[in-house]
Amino acid sequence: xxxxxxxxxxxxxxxxxxxxxxxxxxxxxxxxxxxxxxxxxxxxxxxxxxxxxxxxxxxxxxxxxxxxxxxxxxxxxxxxxxxxxxxxxxxxxxxxxxxxxxxxxxxxxxxxxxxxxxxxxxxxxxxxxxxxxxxxxxxxxxxxxxxxxxxxxxxxxxxxxxxxxxxxxxxxxxxxxxxxxxxxxxxxxxxxxxxxxxxxxxxxxxxxxxxxxxxxxxxxxxxxxxxxxxxxxxxxxxxxxxxxxxxxxxxxxxxxxxxxxxxxxxxxxxxxxxxxxxxxxxxxxxxxxxxxxxxxxx
Numbered sequence: 001x002x003x004x005x006x007x008x009x010x011x012x013x014x015x016x017x018x019x020x021x022x023x024x025x026x027x028x029x030x031x032x033x034x035x036x037x038x039x040x041x042x043x044x045x046x047x048x049x050x051x052x053x054x055x056x057x058x059x060x061x062x063x064x065x066x067x068x069x070x071x072x073x074x075x076x077x078x079x080x081x082x083x084x085x086x087x088x089x090x091x092x093x094x095x096x097x098x099x100x101x102x103x104x105x106x107x108x109x110x111x112x113x114x115x116x117x118x119x120x121x122x123x124x125x126x127x128x129x130x131x132x133x134x135x136x137x138x139x140x141x142x143x144x145x146x147x148x149x150x151x152x153x154x155x156x157x158x159x160x161x162x163x164x165x166x167x168x169x170x171x172x173x174x175x176x177x178x179x180x181x182x183x184x185x186x187x188x189x190x191x192x193x194x195x196x197x198x199x200x201x202x203x204x205x206x207x208x209x210x211x212x213x214x215x216x217x218x219x220x221x222x223x224x225x226x227x228x229x230x231x232x233x234x235x236x237x238x239x240x241x242x243x244x245x246x247x248x249x250x251x252x253x254x255x256x257x258x259x260x261x262x263x264x265x266x267x268x269x270x271x272x273x274x275x276x277x278x279x280x281x282x283x284x285x286x287x288x289x290x291x292x293x294x295x296x297x298x
Contacts, residue, residue: 001031001128034126042120042133044071045078045093049115049139051101055271057144057236061106064091068099076124084113084141107143110229112276115139142268142275147240148233212289213238217255219279223294232277235292239270253286 005027012020051066080091080103091103107113120133184197215235219228235252239261242250250261252270254277259270284291 005031030126034128035131037125038076038122038129038131039133041074041076041095041122041124042078042131044074045120045133046071046099047137048080048091048093048101049137052139052141053105054268055142055144055275056105056107058110058146059106059108061104064101064103064105066101068093068101070095070099073097076122078124079121081119081121082115082137082139083117083119084115089115089141105141107141109143110145110232110275111143112272113141113143115141140272142271144236144271144275145229145232147237148230149237150234211242211249212251212253214253214284214286214289214291215255216284216291216293216295217277217280218283218293218295220294220296227294228279231292231294232274236274238290238292243267251289253284253289255280256282256285258286 005024008020008024008027011017012024046068048068051064051068053062053064056062074095076095078093078095080089080093080101082089082091089103089105091101093099093101116136116138118135118137120135121130123130213235215231217231235254239250239252243261252259252261254270254273257273259266259273261267261270283293283295
């Protein structure tokens with residue numbers, strides 16, 4: 001396009017042809033207006049931090065498809081690259097009367113990613129050039145550990161309801177890696193040989209409202225990094241189970257921090273703490289509730 005414009009103006013100056021002058025002026029005006037519209041589109045592109053999921057699990061593929069409110073009507077396609085420390089998120093927004101933000105998000109490792117620098121690119125409205133705009137938009141992306149089932153729960157049926165560990169023997173279930181050997185029903189397992197059975201207990205009805213978990217973030221020298229990840233996965237499995245059941249009184253003592261998950265703000269803070277968790281030196285700051293720990297004798 002630039003070559004056409006330069007050639008056209010050179011021909012017009014050389015020949016003095018008014019028609020060439022007119023063509024050059026029209027094409028130059030169209031180009032200038034198109035560039036102005038593209039820049040304006042990127043400058044007025046709305047914040048998109050609210051469109052991101054509050055959290056997702058490591059290894060999970062999240063397909064984003066969410067409408068975004070426009071400041072002013074615009075038409076075009078905007079490619080979005082949002083960068084964090086080691087990588088970034090690539091999204092696309094299709095703007096007509098409203099904006100539809102789409103993309104595919106995946107992270108293999110647990111962590112909390114601080115999103116800052118954002119690059120917006122578009123070829124609108126003519127599709128002859130790509131305009132890029134760099135801006136800052138603060139955001140966060142919490143990637144939680146993979147859930148690890150453990151002896152306190154069992155899942156079954158289409159509803160995937162999980163039952164809390166209590167004192168009364170309820171029934172038997174199949175062995176899951178990580179189950180304590182003390183929970184294995186050795187007489188039943190010895191008769192079957194090929195399959196171990198684990199005792200499953202349920203809670204007294206009057207205790208059902210007391211939903212509290214303590215997570216000991218101390219990591220013994222004998223345990224490895226994977227053991228710590230499994231501990232976090234069990235904690236997330238426990239919390240997710242109760243959140244899906246609609247419990248309103250879920251509390252988590254996570255190392256030296258306490259979270260009351262009844263509010264969205266506290267829930268998001270817990271997601272960040274869980275995604276960004278590292279081993280600590282001190283035991284949990286509370287003594288009530290179910291305890292998850294890698295330290296023997298706790």
